Amino acid sequence: MPAMIRRAAVRAAFCVGATAIATTACAQTSAVDEIAKYRAALQDGNPAELWEARGEDLWKTPRGPGKVSFATCDLGLGPGVVKGAYAQLPKYFADADRVMDLETRLVWCMVKQQGYSEADATKNPFGGPGQKSDIEALVAYITSESRGVKMNVAMDHPKEKEAFALGEKMFVYRGGTHDFACQTCHGEDGKRIRLQDLPNLMTVAGAQKAYTTWPAYRVSQGELRTFQWRLNDCFRQQRFPELIFTSDASIALTMYLARNANGAVFDAPSIKR
Amino acid sequence: MRKLAGVYLGAVAAAAAVFGCATMPTDAQTSARAAAVLKASFRANGQAGLDRLDQDDTQQACTQYAGKTPPKDVAERIEKTNLESIVWPGDGKYLGDWKNGERIAQEGRGKQYSDDPKGPVGGNCYACHQITPQEVSYGTIGPSLYQFGKLRGYSDTMRKYAYGKIWNADAYAACSNMPRFGHSGILTQQQVKDVTALLMDPESPVNK
Numbered sequence: 001m002p003a004m005i006r007r008a009a010v011r012a013a014f015c016v017g018a019t020a021i022a023t024t025a026c027a028q029t030s031a032v033d034e035i036a037k038y039r040a041a042l043q044d045g046n047p048a049e050l051w052e053a054r055g056e057d058l059w060k061t062p063r064g065p066g067k068v069s070f071a072t073c074d075l076g077l078g079p080g081v082v083k084g085a086y087a088q089l090p091k092y093f094a095d096a097d098r099v100m101d102l103e104t105r106l107v108w109c110m111v112k113q114q115g116y117s118e119a120d121a122t123k124n125p126f127g128g129p130g131q132k133s134d135i136e137a138l139v140a141y142i143t144s145e146s147r148g149v150k151m152n153v154a155m156d157h158p159k160e161k162e163a164f165a166l167g168e169k170m171f172v173y174r175g176g177t178h179d180f181a182c183q184t185c186h187g188e189d190g191k192r193i194r195l196q197d198l199p200n201l202m203t204v205a206g207a208q209k210a211y212t213t214w215p216a217y218r219v220s221q222g223e224l225r226t227f228q229w230r231l232n233d234c235f236r237q238q239r240f241p242e243l244i245f246t247s248d249a250s251i252a253l254t255m256y257l258a259r260n261a262n263g264a265v266f267d268a269p270s271i272k273r
Numbered sequence: 274m275r276k277l278a279g280v281y282l283g284a285v286a287a288a289a290a291v292f293g294c295a296t297m298p299t300d301a302q303t304s305a306r307a308a309a310v311l312k313a314s315f316r317a318n319g320q321a322g323l324d325r326l327d328q329d330d331t332q333q334a335c336t337q338y339a340g341k342t343p344p345k346d347v348a349e350r351i352e353k354t355n356l357e358s359i360v361w362p363g364d365g366k367y368l369g370d371w372k373n374g375e376r377i378a379q380e381g382r383g384k385q386y387s388d389d390p391k392g393p394v395g396g397n398c399y400a401c402h403q404i405t406p407q408e409v410s411y412g413t414i415g416p417s418l419y420q421f422g423k424l425r426g427y428s429d430t431m432r433k434y435a436y437g438k439i440w441n442a443d444a445y446a447a448c449s450n451m452p453r454f455g456h457s458g459i460l461t462q463q464q465v466k467d468v469t470a471l472l473m474d475p476e477s478p479v480n481k
Binding site: 165166169170172173174175176177178179180181183184185188190191192193194195196198235236237239240241242243244247248249250252 | 317318332458
């Protein structure tokens, strides 16, 4: 991608305008057009399918010390039901007495049903070079089974309401060396960081557009990235300490964004730069 | 039966705790709870310790009025305390080397837990601002700074303002999106001078 931007920029440099300002505006438009073309080209074949296939195997195979599959794992629509499950998460689960997003629920099933220790279930949430993450594969499969389904996150239980309210507050919490909050980059329409468009996640339209396109295969990383990863990496760039996988804050923020995305058609795993 | 009664009473107590005696939590209570939950949801990593989640007065006030303009008295208080804390150059020289300033403006690394604590720390100014016309990969969270000095004049007052703004943006606009680069120890005083030069030196490509 950086090479692509550079090529686009070089091409844009030949774009001549009458004044310096016109030249700049012209260069901008061309670079953005080129990136739009690049993104369109990416849509033709998504390696996320590899993660989806591996995730489906993981879902159906007996595993862990308990040698049981996820057939007994209830993602909110009944034991083993995957179709449409992601589009109604996060939600309150009475058996855990906690609001859970998909990753948190998967870890719960791995610990309570498959017999993994908490440490083993959470030790590899994000894949890297030579290190595949089962969680990412499972998330790829399960989310793919909500493709085309309308987001429908409930807010009936008091703990669901509480999670949303906390997530809304956390979104504007300023901290760290740079005074950044989520809102700093995601609180206004039509903004960019460098050439990257930023969704305004404080509007329903912005939350719908962004939330329904995660998880995503990230070309620049060669990995399928989950929403837990998205939050984790945002906070890294925000200069905060490290967001703990499946922490209450991660679930509250997911609740805030997922609920605001209600009514939009879920369309992931997607592919991004 | 005794056990069942105990469970029942426990449930009532838990429900009371959740509902706070059947009233909704106040906005301030929700904010306090959000801050507490947030702090329990992070772990220290490398140079990013948990103390980064502790807010100073400015961060706290700006969080409270997030998304809204703070009331005039609050904004004035924030600007006053931040202005008073600015460390001005001892020699009265606000401008360093604009070429170095350009490197600092381009550098996105620094202060992330994934960054080498001994490695470079930049301002990453292009993430949010147009600056020199040669760099077309710029963000739009902040205003364009192209021709910053040329449009405003190269006066000492304007040099001082540019330096102060980079050192501590909240001194001039309460709850700015812009980091307080000098105040928060992101950039050194020399680096702040160099970036000031990028904006205010007549020889800088910004002013061509």
